[in-house]
Amino acid sequence: MTELSIVQALNRGLRCAMESDPKVLLMGEDIGKLGGVFRVTEGLQKDFGEDRVIDAPLAESGIVGTAIGLALYGYRPVIEIQFDGFVYPAFDQIIVQLARMRYRSAGVLQLPITIRMPFGGGIGSVEHHGESPEAYFASTPGLRVVTCANPVDAYWMIQQAIASDDPVIFLEPKRRYWQKGEVDLSETLTSVPSMYQAKVLVEGSDCTIICYGPTVATSLHAAALAAQDGVSLEVIDLRTLSPLDLVTMEKSVKKTGRAVVVHEASSSGGIGGEVGQCLTESCFYYLQAPVLRVTGYDTPYPPSRIEDVYLPDVDRILDAVEKSMSY
Amino acid sequence: MESLEATVQLLSSMGELVDDPQFHSTLDGAALLALYRDMVLVRQLDQQATALQRQGELGLWAPLLGQEAAQIGSARAMQAQDYVFSTYREHGVAWCRGVDPVDMLRFWRGTAHQAWDANLHRFYGYQVIIGAHVLHATGYAMGMSKDGRTGTGDLEKDQAVVAYFGDGAMSEGDVNEAFVFATSFQSPVVFFCQNNQWAISEPTRRQSVVPLAQRAQGFGMPGIRVDGNDVIACHAVTMAALDRARAGKGPTLIEAFTYRMGAHTTSDDPTKYRDSADDELWRSRDPIDRLRIYLRAQEILNEKVESELASEAAYLAERMRVSCRELADPNPLTMFDHVYSGPDARLERQRLEVEAILADQETKVN
Ligand SMILES: Cc1ncc(C[n+]2csc(CCOP(=O)(O)OP(=O)(O)O)c2C)c(N)n1
Numbered sequence: 001m002t003e004l005s006i007v008q009a010l011n012r013g014l015r016c017a018m019e020s021d022p023k024v025l026l027m028g029e030d031i032g033k034l035g036g037v038f039r040v041t042e043g044l045q046k047d048f049g050e051d052r053v054i055d056a057p058l059a060e061s062g063i064v065g066t067a068i069g070l071a072l073y074g075y076r077p078v079i080e081i082q083f084d085g086f087v088y089p090a091f092d093q094i095i096v097q098l099a100r101m102r103y104r105s106a107g108v109l110q111l112p113i114t115i116r117m118p119f120g121g122g123i124g125s126v127e128h129h130g131e132s133p134e135a136y137f138a139s140t141p142g143l144r145v146v147t148c149a150n151p152v153d154a155y156w157m158i159q160q161a162i163a164s165d166d167p168v169i170f171l172e173p174k175r176r177y178w179q180k181g182e183v184d185l186s187e188t189l190t191s192v193p194s195m196y197q198a199k200v201l202v203e204g205s206d207c208t209i210i211c212y213g214p215t216v217a218t219s220l221h222a223a224a225l226a227a228q229d230g231v232s233l234e235v236i237d238l239r240t241l242s243p244l245d246l247v248t249m250e251k252s253v254k255k256t257g258r259a260v261v262v263h264e265a266s267s268s269g270g271i272g273g274e275v276g277q278c279l280t281e282s283c284f285y286y287l288q289a290p291v292l293r294v295t296g297y298d299t300p301y302p303p304s305r306i307e308d309v310y311l312p313d314v315d316r317i318l319d320a321v322e323k324s325m326s327y
Numbered sequence: 328m329e330s331l332e333a334t335v336q337l338l339s340s341m342g343e344l345v346d347d348p349q350f351h352s353t354l355d356g357a358a359l360l361a362l363y364r365d366m367v368l369v370r371q372l373d374q375q376a377t378a379l380q381r382q383g384e385l386g387l388w389a390p391l392l393g394q395e396a397a398q399i400g401s402a403r404a405m406q407a408q409d410y411v412f413s414t415y416r417e418h419g420v421a422w423c424r425g426v427d428p429v430d431m432l433r434f435w436r437g438t439a440h441q442a443w444d445a446n447l448h449r450f451y452g453y454q455v456i457i458g459a460h461v462l463h464a465t466g467y468a469m470g471m472s473k474d475g476r477t478g479t480g481d482l483e484k485d486q487a488v489v490a491y492f493g494d495g496a497m498s499e500g501d502v503n504e505a506f507v508f509a510t511s512f513q514s515p516v517v518f519f520c521q522n523n524q525w526a527i528s529e530p531t532r533r534q535s536v537v538p539l540a541q542r543a544q545g546f547g548m549p550g551i552r553v554d555g556n557d558v559i560a561c562h563a564v565t566m567a568a569l570d571r572a573r574a575g576k577g578p579t580l581i582e583a584f585t586y587r588m589g590a591h592t593t594s595d596d597p598t599k600y601r602d603s604a605d606d607e608l609w610r611s612r613d614p615i616d617r618l619r620i621y622l623r624a625q626e627i628l629n630e631k632v633e634s635e636l637a638s639e640a641a642y643l644a645e646r647m648r649v650s651c652r653e654l655a656d657p658n659p660l661t662m663f664d665h666v667y668s669g670p671d672a673r674l675e676r677q678r679l680e681v682e683a684i685l686a687d688q689e690t691k692v693n
Contacts, residue, residue, distance in 0.1 A: 033600040034528035057534050058457060058495035058526050086456065089500065124386040126415070127440050128455045268673070297677045302662035304386055304437030309659035309681060316684070 009151035013158035028080030060090035085128025099142035122175035132265030138242035147171035149216035173214035204234035257288035289327035342620025393588030396614030400561025412464035424450035458499030464490035468516035478575025485573035495526025515572035523587035528600035540582035555585030
């Protein structure tokens with residue numbers, strides 16, 4: 001076992017992917033000497049050279065667009081978008097080109113591109129440095145959208161994402177970057193759970209908490225507190241936001257009869273609505289209460305000094321559980 | 328190191344006046360002293376804000392250290408009727424547009440996304456998304472020409488727009504599209520690019536293999552490279568570009584060649600990617616020092632004026648320190664304001680929910 005932070009686990013995972021496939025290359029702003037603003041690519045340019053760890057011109061559409069060309073040629077680009085709020089200049093390339101190339105070409109062309117980006121709030125910075133854009137991507141067929149919530153998943157999922165022949169939007173919970181955990185580096189990429197599956201992190205019988213990315217730690221905390229009060233929560237880390245792993249969720253909800261979805265993004269048009277609707281359709285007769293949501297509000301992220309009120313916290317999760325239990 | 332050839336300079340780094348065949352300064356002693364005062368105060372503002380960030384009072388700050396001449400020289404060339412679109416680093420320009428430094432701090436402290444009335448100051452605000460505002464500036468300028476606010480022949484009344492951005496921004500599609508629109512419609516906009524040689528850790532060479540000003544030609548507008556640490560030259564070239572814009576002759580790209588003497592932001596560590604030898608070199612080209620040398624030699628500046636200015640700067644710093652700590656967090660319920668032009672039923676429900684949560688917390692505390 002090796003103790004790693006999420007940043008370190010991602011760094012190690014990227015290193016493994018680059019060692020095992022010479023066609024893997026990294027592109028992004030300030031990822032070379034600086035190692036990225038969060039240091040995820042620290043030391044990689046030194047070891048793999050400027051040809052494989054590329055400091056790109058400051059143009060996100062350019063980065064994704066040229067990565068598409070590189071992938072068509074035969075490379076396997078891994079892009080770093082510096083912050084969630086800076087991905088939008090690349091939107092056209094991602095939504096209109098990247099997501100559809102396989103479909104459009106009837107499977108002849110494929111784009112094994114991974115786009116990494118830190119997401120979510122909670123770091124106290126200025127506008128555009130804390131956003132939750134996942135639903136835009138998750139509502140686009142052809143993109144796989146995944147997120148890791150701990151160092152173990154960070155290490156394995158980044159490698160699985162790079163190995164995937166589909167384009168993957170890889171979301172990193174920035175306020176958990178420094179969270180540490182023990183990672184067993186002796187496992188293999190195929191022996192660990194697939195990134196296309198959700199994970200039950202805590203088993204419970206009263207209510208299922210469905211969360212991902214930054215809200216996983218908050219939900220685990222809530223589950224621990226609820227346990228002290230004799231309420232047994234099952235916690236599911238979605239990991240894959242699109243396509244959703246319905247099977248794991250259904251199994252849990254058929255057992256508990258209740259579900260609360262937790263995410264930082266606004267509720268309107270969010271992942272929570274999709275999860276809730278899917279569960280309603282497949283588990284209607286098992287549900288004791290409507291699927292509830294604890295989310296950011298339907299506003300842009302507010303100034304950082306009041307962001308705490310915007311972000312889901314333990315109290316809001318426990319209130320929702322109580323509400324669900326009282327149906 | 329890039330050469331300074333073909334760069335407009337009117338005041339050398341030794342503090343001596345230099346002739347330029349095309350550009351001449353109209354500034355008298357009093358005007359130069361005023362520019363000096365602006366630069367000294369803005370440097371103080373910047374240093375104080377950096378210190379406040381270190382003390383945990385601000386979430387972040389983007390220092391302008393080294394770019395005082397580029398910002399003050401260009402901003403003082405504008406008239407009240409002009410309109411400015413800027414990035415997060417243009418505190419000096421904000422200062423010239425009459426924005427209270429304490430309001431600047433509110434953004435960086437995280438108490439407001441924008442803390443002043445853009446239309447009152449005719450200063451749009453800090454844009455964080457690289458290049459986005461350069462299109463906005465161009466559209467605003469298009470509006471001015473449509474409404475006959477420019478090209479009337481009255482340079483005192485004619486309006487123009489100035490768009491500020493960095494060398495890194497020159498790569499963004501938005502900026503290049505702005506050049507196309509502005510030249511196509513001959514809009515009254517001055518593109519003021521501060522080439523501080525770095526986009527965080529990336530040198531300008533990653534964005535361009537030719538001097539940035541040279542790109543203007545391909546779009547069909549004049550490109551001027553100016554010594555960005557020479558406040559007199561920055562003032563003169565911006566005046567000329569603004570006059571041209573006001574006269575209805577279209578846009579100009581100015582590349583102010585300067586150096587980011589500090590970190591990209593307070594979160595950045597430049598020792599990871601650049602050589603401190605460059606820092607030394609550029610310290611010897613300090614924009615404030617050279618004007619001081621000149622003004623002292625001309626006896627426009629003396630001990631007495633210097634010490635008055637020092638007290639004024641100390642007072643500014645003190646006011647920033649005190650006022651920053653007093654900046655209260657906004658009421659969380661304000662997060663629901665201004666999402667739309669009018670009320671929305673769903674947001675209102677969410678607002679009530681937060682109101683109840685806050686009331687509940689209040690009772691728990693008491
Ligand atoms: C669209 C977008 N991409 C990336 C960033 C992150 N970022 C912030 S500042 C910066 C460098 C900007 O360099 P430059 O344009 O030269 O301006 P400077 O900061 O040097 O004044 C980057 C990459 C951003 N803010 N917006």
